[in-house]
Amino acid sequence: xxxxxxxxxxxxxxxxxxxxxxxxxxxxxxxxxxxxxxxxxxxxxxxxxxxxxxxxxxxxxxxxxxxxxxxxxxxxxxxxxxxxxxxxxxxxxxxxxxxxxxxxxxxxxxxxxxxxxxxxxxxxxxxxxxxxxxxxxxxxxxxxxxxxxxxxxxxxxxxxxxxxxxxxxxxxxxxxxxx
Numbered sequence: 465x466x467x468x469x470x471x472x473x474x475x476x477x478x479x480x481x482x483x484x485x486x487x488x489x490x491x492x493x494x495x496x497x498x499x500x501x502x503x504x505x506x507x508x509x510x511x512x513x514x515x516x517x518x519x520x521x522x523x524x525x526x527x528x529x530x531x532x533x534x535x536x537x538x539x540x541x542x543x544x545x546x547x548x549x550x551x552x553x554x555x556x557x558x559x560x561x562x563x564x565x566x567x568x569x570x571x572x573x574x575x576x577x578x579x580x581x582x583x584x585x586x587x588x589x590x591x592x593x594x595x596x597x598x599x600x601x602x603x604x605x606x607x608x609x610x611x612x613x614x615x616x617x618x619x620x621x622x623x624x625x626x627x628x629x630x631x632x633x634x635x636x637x638x639x640x641x642x643x
Contacts, residue, residue, distance in 0.1 A: 465513060465607045468614045469578050477574040480567045484527065488557040489587055492530060498599045499546045505539035509547060509603055512536045515588075517576040527558045527567075529576045531584040535592045537603045548599060550592045554584045578611055585609040 469477070502509075513535050520528045532553040538544035558580075560567075567575075589606040596603040 465609045467578055467581060467609065467611045469574060469611065470614050471616070473570075473574040473578065474611075474613060476568070476571040477578050480527075480571040480575045481579055483562050483565045483567070484558040484560050486556060486583055487526070487559045488555070489584065490555045490557075491587075491591070492553040492555045494550075494552040494591070496548070496550045496595045496599070498548050498601075500539070500548075502547070502601055505545055505547055506541040508540055509537050510540065510544070511604060511606065512538065513606060515581055517580050519572045519576040519580075522560060522567075525560045525563050527560060527572070529556045529558065529580040530554070531556060531576075531580050531588075533584075533588040533592075535588075535606060537596070537601070548596060548601060548603065550595050552588060552591050554587055556580050556584055582609055582611055 513533065515534075516532045518530045518532075520530070530553055532551070534549070534551045536549045537547040539547055585606075592603075592606055
């Protein structure tokens with residue numbers, strides 16, 4: 465899975481990253497449902513993953529960012545049938561080390577959409593893997609997450625159209641299982 469940010473967004477995020485430290489990651493909310501049975505559905509199974517983030521106001525030097533993930537497993541029939549749905553949200557607390565520093569809104573936006581999602585991703589991967597295992601499923605693991613700069617020449621009016629998997633879905637090529 466890929467998060468793609470422009471060079472300007474990465475620079476804005478680094479401004480905040482250099483002044484803060486991740487001090488807490490906590491599960492805020494979760495929901496899971498088993499919608500089918502592996503034995504009754506057609507393998508291999510694929511994943512669709514989405515994420516979003518929300519930055520709260522800085523309070524007493526702490527920037528809290530809520531990161532939400534949704535992972536859905538589908539079989540390979542046509543149309544695909546939902547096997548499971550897992551939703552989770554994590555609170556990430558970042559301590560601003562210099563209390564006089566006031567990050568710009570664009571720095572917070574770039575940081576929450578890149579760094580915070582990247583920092584929460586291992587927790588989401590483990591959470592989804594653990595829950596689907598407890599559902600007695602053999603779902604493919606969520607993929608690794610990478611942050612990749614968007615090349616200037618591929619920028620479009622809608623950045624989600626220029627790079628597959630940007631904050632939306634992860635699906636393997638037809639007939640292949642996600643690795």
